[in-house]
Amino acid sequence: MNELLALFLKYALVNNFILVMFLGLCPFFGVSKRLSDAIRMGLSVTFVMVASAIITWLIANFILIPFNIEFMENVVFILVIASFVQLLEMIIRKTSIGLYRTLGIYLPLITTNCAVLGIAEINYTNGFSFLGSIASSLGGGVGFILALVIMSGLRERLEISDVPESLKGLPIAFITASLLSLSFLTFGGLRI
């Protein structure tokens, strides 16, 4: 149990996916302009991360390793993730047209979100157990939501603040992320 908690905290705080490992930066800078969108995007990414961690673990341990075709892992993982995201997109389009409109272009982009393939690769290369994979992907997802929500709050304030002309928009967002990342680095002192 402790081991699982340690994995969860490791990927939620110490190795925060966005601010320390730089995985999933596109939605971080794209969607983080409004709090409500940030939460929705974060939840859908977390869901996809956990689900694809489960699926890729099963595939890796029951198909790739028994048949000695580990070199295929990259191709197999991304295919599974892509088809899963496609399925999720269809479900969201059928159930909530409003959510579908707000997330717009970013939903198909979850496929090419480094965080999702990243967690699959991390679980695979570190050889985590089944529960360990779930803990690490859940941690990664929670860390993703955390960073996205903090950032969207800051960016809502940045919109009305007086920023030098040449730093407006993306540059100041990066500098804000830099300061956020600095505060997350202090979690490195956690003894887990």
Next chain:
Amino acid sequence: MPFKDFSKGLVKANPLFVLVLGLCPALAVSTSIENAFGMGLAVIFVLVLSNLIISLLRNMIPKDVRIPCFIVIIATLVTIINITFKAYLPSLTESLGVYLPLITVNCIILGRAEAFASKNPPLRSVLDGVGEGIGFLLAMLLISFIRELLGSGGLNFTILGYKLGEFTIPVFSSMPALFFIMPTGAFLIIGLLLGLFKKTGVLR
């Protein structure tokens, strides 16, 4: 004008500084020139070949499933480069870590496939790939130059395992600004560079 397809990637449509694509590797791997060069080269290889293959197959791939098709082609190329690097450059592979297989989901490659290679003939697509790839490499080298210089107090010109030379700043190298090697420094440097380019307008 095929030459224009090549040259636009260098400055006007630089993938990193203008299109702001492919950030994950750019920030994570730019801690040293050696890593940045290895990553840049891997991206050029995958980008050029994926542009070529996708452009040759552009009339055969059905519109509705084009993204999965592109991804499979790209993932195959990444697997090739992954295995090659593992065999010949084990230490570089180690330091690139998870970011090497993650080239599969690098937005630049899928972006060029979708926006250019799936609509244009092979020669132009290859030129576009070479241009965008070199543009990415140059941007990576710029970021890693600043980060390595400030973060470790010197430069180590090692390219694909061959050491070309070294340079250290005398007093500074004994207590470098580690800040720039850490993730924080990456965000700060790229933010300041984007601001600088916007202010001076050199990329327009």
